[in-house]
Amino acid sequence: MFNPTRDQARQFLFDAWRKFRDQHPLTDLEKITVGILVAHPEYHGLLDAPARHLDRDYLPEHGDTNPFLHLSMHLAIEEQLSIDQPVGVKALYLQLCEQQQDEHAAQHEMMDCLAEMIWHAQRYQTGPDPAIYLGCLRRKLGLDATAG
Structure with missing residues (x-):
């Protein structure tokens, strides 16, 4: 997943959360991701409703904070730190x-x-x-x- 689309990146977060909640085995990347997701309880409701949030736009001019950008930046930082x-x-x-x-x-x-x-x-x-x-x-x- 070197250049995912917006929807693919979001779906990855939804899938990792679902697998964690359902107690399914996680890949190493999913384990890192779930650690980030667990640390953000304010997004758990969003992660539990992918159909409602997959296509949502978060516009800064409307005062929206993009939770997917926030979580993805955490992932980017984790990768930077690992190497x-x-x-x-x-x-x-x-x-x-x-x-x-x-x-x-x-x-x-x-x-x-x-x-x-x-x-x-x-x-x-x-x-x-x-x-x-x-x-x-x-x-x-x-x-x-x-x-x-």
Whole structure:
């Protein structure tokens, strides 16, 4: 699943949740996903009703927060941490965990930086720049954003 459609990505989340709830065996990726889903009880009702939410649009101009984007960003961060990519992100995450005293809160701090990098790439029609991401993480930690 390297480039899933919006519906495929959402269906993956619904399926992982259903398998967890039905106590079916999970793949390694589903286990990681379920850990994220369990940590977000505010989305459990949504995950229990895929037919109602699969096609729903979440428009920021209407004040909507996209739960699927939020959960997918958690998955992206988990992957980054598992392979320390971009290099150094895991060390910065561990420092954020210490600063926040909470792994979940640290990931939410990382999400802000990931979103900043994505916004920058979209705004300037460039590829994602890890320097922007890592620099933002360093600023959150009160470190020199230009330090390697």
